[in-house]
Amino acid sequence: ITHTENVIPYAFAGDTSGDYNSWTPTVGSHLLKVISYAGANATGIATLAKVIHFTVTQGVVSVTPTPSPMPSATPTPVSSGPTISSITLINADSDVEQPLDGVSGHSSIITEGSNFDLSKVGQALNVRADTESAVSVKFNLDGGTVSHIENVPPFSLASDTNGDYHSWTPALGNHTLQVTGYSDINLGGIEGATLTIHFTVKSTVSTTPTPAPTPSPVPTATPSTGGGGSPVSTTEPSSYSPPTTITHGGTYSGNWQSTNMDVPAVTINTSEPVIIQNCHVSHNGTGIETAGSNANLTVRNCSFHGRTPTQDNRGRGGAILAPYFKNLVVENNFFENTATVVQAYFYNGNATDQETLRVRFNKVRNINGNFRNNTTGFSWENFVAIQNFVQSAGNPRYGEIAWNDVVNEPYKSSCEDIINFYSAGGRADSWFKVHDNFLSGAYHPNPHDDNGSAGGIQIDGPDNTRTAYIEVYNNSISQVLNGGMGAAAGSHVYMHSNRVVSSSKEYVTDPVNGSWTTGSYAGLWIFESVAGASPAMSDIRIENNLVGWANPDYVQPYKNRLDFLPQYNLGGGIKNNIPWPDQAITKATEDNEYQLFVQKVFSNNVKLGPQQ
Structure with a gap:
């Protein structure tokens, strides 16, 4: 069922001046996806979708008839109850x-x-x-x-x-x-x-799952920034300059702050190459915005500090907003308490390695879309949102999201998909690569909200042609409400060699045993978000990943696990994955996953965060 609403209240089955039309769902499991658009009739820029899984059941009401008086009652035999034949x-x-x-x-x-x-x-x-x-x-x-x-x-x-x-x-x-x-x-x-x-x-043939690799000891001296390098302090400066607008190409450094939610701290209003480096940006609204200037922007060695919104029922601004860009490079930065870190819409480059999209070597703590005035309201935010590459330029070549350290904590953050592709991707001769990232935590303000809708990495959108040629590998994903990674749209998507491991618990309310986050669902998925899209989804492969996703309501493949469900394996692309052994997945397990990432960063001499 697909339905578009243009008038408030937005109702699935429609309404007449607030008189809701009736709809009776069928008994069974369902998936509901809701997308808002800037224009009428589902036109304009689309926001990220909210996806909810729910189940409809129907009980049988037992009705005991009133007995009629009888002259001499015959005793009724006591029922022995239903039998299992x-x-x-x-x-x-x-x-x-x-x-x-x-x-x-x-x-x-x-x-x-x-x-x-x-x-x-x-x-x-x-x-x-x-x-x-x-x-x-x-x-x-x-x-x-x-x-x-x-x-x-x-x-x-x-x-x-x-x-x-x-x-x-x-x-x-x-x-x-x-x-x-x-x-x-x-x-x-x-x-x-x-x-x-x-x-x-x-079994005459061994079916014992391949054990998860035993993590090697992590040297205690290994810094979390990894690889040595010369990291600089991310502590805020004692003072800031007011908001600024850049109208010419060049290299800029400084510390800028905006307390007005409608005024970015830095506005880029030129298509000439701009480099912003060695800076601090403090913002209630947007940190850096390209203002639709077909920008060529590099941001490196900067720290972004998000602030509490100054208006009710509104989320704080994102760190870097780039609509209509031809080149965007975001490397070696630190982000804390911002909304979406990188929003990249409408690519207009020439598809060379000089005009592409790269997000690498960044550290992120607590992506935050919380409202200031209530404990449940929040806006949908991401680490990287790549959307609507519908311009004549097509998708970029050499696109890359790599070696980022992203951690969101329960009760301190609110985040939807950590990485989202929506009608965007790479090319047949140059796949968009997402690799070697650590992605942990995507919570609602209340981590126990049943309506989890996020993915660690989600491939999405109504267009299976633009949403294409994406390779996802060597990433570590955990603690995401709704699940680890998958595709709800696209063609030529290959997810392999990732570690998708989650306890599905938060350890703030119960530091010892943890508390189940009921919105957490499954590790992997392939399903069609837009029924009947033409061309149809094709060549979606999710293979050779290490998967262990805890869920107390399922036995897949072991008790308290839901690595994936067969009905969300469109085309059979989820196959040949390695299940985490039949043992509890705990906070210690997740902590060890992070130490494995730190060790990998160090051994590859990768430098994360701002550098001198």
Whole structure:
């Protein structure tokens, strides 16, 4: 369903002067994507989309009729409750019953003492409870190692979406499965007898996942800036100059501040080459803005300091805003408490290495779109937002986002996609490269907001032609509400050799055990954000990544994990990835991921942040 609204209130099913039209969602899992535009009828500059996953269920109401008086009542037998007649093995790839011996036409019923071989039945499996009378079903595997409740048929251990079974791979060895039916939803009503089955899983071919690489010890003397170098202090100066406008090319240094949210600290109003270096920029609104001047801008060795908004219900400004640019280079800078760090719209360069987009060697702490006057309001912000490369110039060659250290902390930041491509990318002879970044944290002001919508790296937009030729590799991603990385649009997108590992917990309210951030969803995804786009999405590959994304509501591939869901694997491009071992992912795990990044920075002699 696709719908466009031009008049407030913006309603999915429309309205008439505030009288909302009725809409009844179908039972099952859904994905809702909302995009706002600057112009009417979905025209003009598009903002980043908000994506929400939700599930609709439908219970059965038990109605007890009023008994009629009878001269001599006959006692009614007490119901024994719903029965589970059998347990069936399911192939989650084909969504059909899977014979235990792998031979078509043979039995798929798991009976007491059954065994099956993963080399014959595959690893994408599920288990269905067969019942004619149960309204809800409880599964208990191995004494609670996996415990799951189903309210909608087919009742399956690893759940499903409208009959599209989710994938589950059982561990090798002996198992005990207990299944119980109930006469009402959520294990209500009468409890039926529990069906208990013991079965064995084996494999003539080893299916043990490749262990995650054991991190090497990180030298305690290694500086977080990495690679030595000559870093300069990011501490703010004692005084600033007022806002300035640059109208001619050249190299500029200084310290500028703007406290007016509608006036940038630095405005670039020339297409001549401008270099801004060795500076501090303090801003409530935008830090540096190119003002639509088809800019050629380099920003290096500067520190940006975002300030609390001076107006209610409005987010602070971004650090660098470059609409209509031909060259933008942002290297060796420090950013704290700003809104979107780099916004790059409408590329107008000549597609040479002198007119491109490069964002490298920067340090970022706490991207912040929070409003000043309430605890839940915020604006959608990013580290890098690359959008609407729809000009005749096409996409740039030699585009690169690399070696950036980005950390957002819960309760101190609010961020959507950390890196977002929207109708933008590279070229067939020069793919846009996103590599060797550390991307951690994308929270709402309340990290426990259920409506997580962010991605560590998201490929997005309505255009599968411009959104193309993007390679993503050697990045580390964690703690993102909604998930790690994926594509919702595009063609020729290749994501490989990344580390996508998250505990999906924040450790402020509970420093020891952590507290689940319920908006965190899955590690990887491929889905179509705009149905029917022409040409269709194609050649999306997400392969050979190390993936471990914690989620307490799923068993994919292990308990408390959702590395990815088969129904969000459009075209089957998510394959041959390495699952993190079946063990808890904790804050120590995430801290170690950062130390691995620091070690990599140091060993490659990369210098992060402002340098002398």
